[in-house]
Amino acid sequence: MNAVTTAAPGAPVVELDLAELRHDPYPAYRELRRTAPLAWVPSVGRHLLTRYEDIVHAEKLPEVFSSREEGSLLLRTVGPNLLREDDPDHRRLRSAAEPPTRPRQVRDLWAGAFERTAHQLLDRIAGRGEADLIRDFAEPLAAANLALVLGLSNASADDIADWSRAMMAGNSNYADDPDVWLRAEGATRAIEEAVAETAGRVRREPDGSVISSMVHADGPVTLAEIQNNVKVIIGGGVNEPRDVFGVGAQALLHRPEVLDRVLKDPALWKRVFEETARWISPIGMYPRQLTQDHEIAGVPLPAGSRVALVIASGNRDESVFERADEFDVDRPHHPHLAFGGGPHFCMGAWVARHEVSALAWPLVFGRLKGLRPTDSPADHLEGWVFRGLTSLNVTWQTS
């Protein structure tokens, strides 16, 4: 099925400025939900689907809303991978890669090392009294943990973070900047080498990591498949835990009464995590392509149409979440869309839940006494395909 790269007949056309979306996409989403819940947006080259119920509907029909989107930047950056496959191929790869990310494995295999890394990073900055918690803590923590879970003992946390950034730039290289492609290719080549070396090692000595699990999977998985999927996991796996950490930490720093309650009742960290992921979802949208004609949000779409499921917008849908723009850990529990749904439900969900809500937040707020933000809430927040803080500057007492 060839992709249709124009508006479906009958779909409203809405012009959106990408720079404005990057700065703050939420006002535009609100307007789309109200007036054009499925709209063709020329600057994005896709129909944006923005209401909660419609997104859930699409996620429940993977055979219609296919993940095989032609000409996607992700395919160009990393090659064929599980995010852009449908079942049964998706299923085969997912079952091979998933076991090390399941909650019991996280607790039994990885939690101890995650905690040691977090302490080491805090030891480094504790005496300073000030830091950028993204650069000095959240990003290196996410990168080191990812290297561990993947099995890449031959890559440093810095390598992982650099590779991730280079590939993410490729994934959003709508401007087709050749330098961006060059850097992304450098990163993917380095990953291929590191994975090939690791695959050889874990073939002889299985170590419970993702690469090991893929090498020893029942369904056959080729080295190229392992390489490409590790690229995807590195591309996304750093910024999601980092961004939930940053946004949630900042939300609490600016809401001392909520922070007080959470510190007294650590069971609330879980609520903070889910509410942060809903409120400012680290992944804002992902693309789908229709395998057949299908009507959604009142618009009949022809086969081949490209649709972006804007989960960041669904998570602010006021018909589902009251006062949806507010960060509120006490809101009635209602499933959010931040991890996606259906067969592509986020593979890193359990790793991130543990690493951020059971570990990173409690340790940071526990060890750094009198933590205070030096930025205002809107500083350093950017992105719409991916959204998070680029910096989180704080001070604390050192004596």
Place this chain on the structure above:
Amino acid sequence: MTIVIFELPDGTQRKVTAEPGTVLMQAAVSNGVDGIVAECGGNASCATCHVYVDARHTELVGPPNDVEDEMLDFTAAERRPTSRLSCQIQLSDALDGLLVHVPEEQV
């Protein structure tokens, strides 16, 4: 056709019919039964399709499989001996009349 009954936390019951061979989660979702979220679409990776099988039927339905057993440790509502993931229960004629209880929370 297999008939299954979902009892919601407020005590009301929803009776749905499904083809033998369908999984219980699917029967709930396609009939819009509240409280079966099923984020992962039936792959035993989200733990949001949790149900308590009625004591009269637990033996008939059987114990959770390994992958499911692990996930049941991480459900939002407490795990009980009757806990199962509804996406891992395949309906059959033998399960006609099955009663399951939907927990208070899935997320």
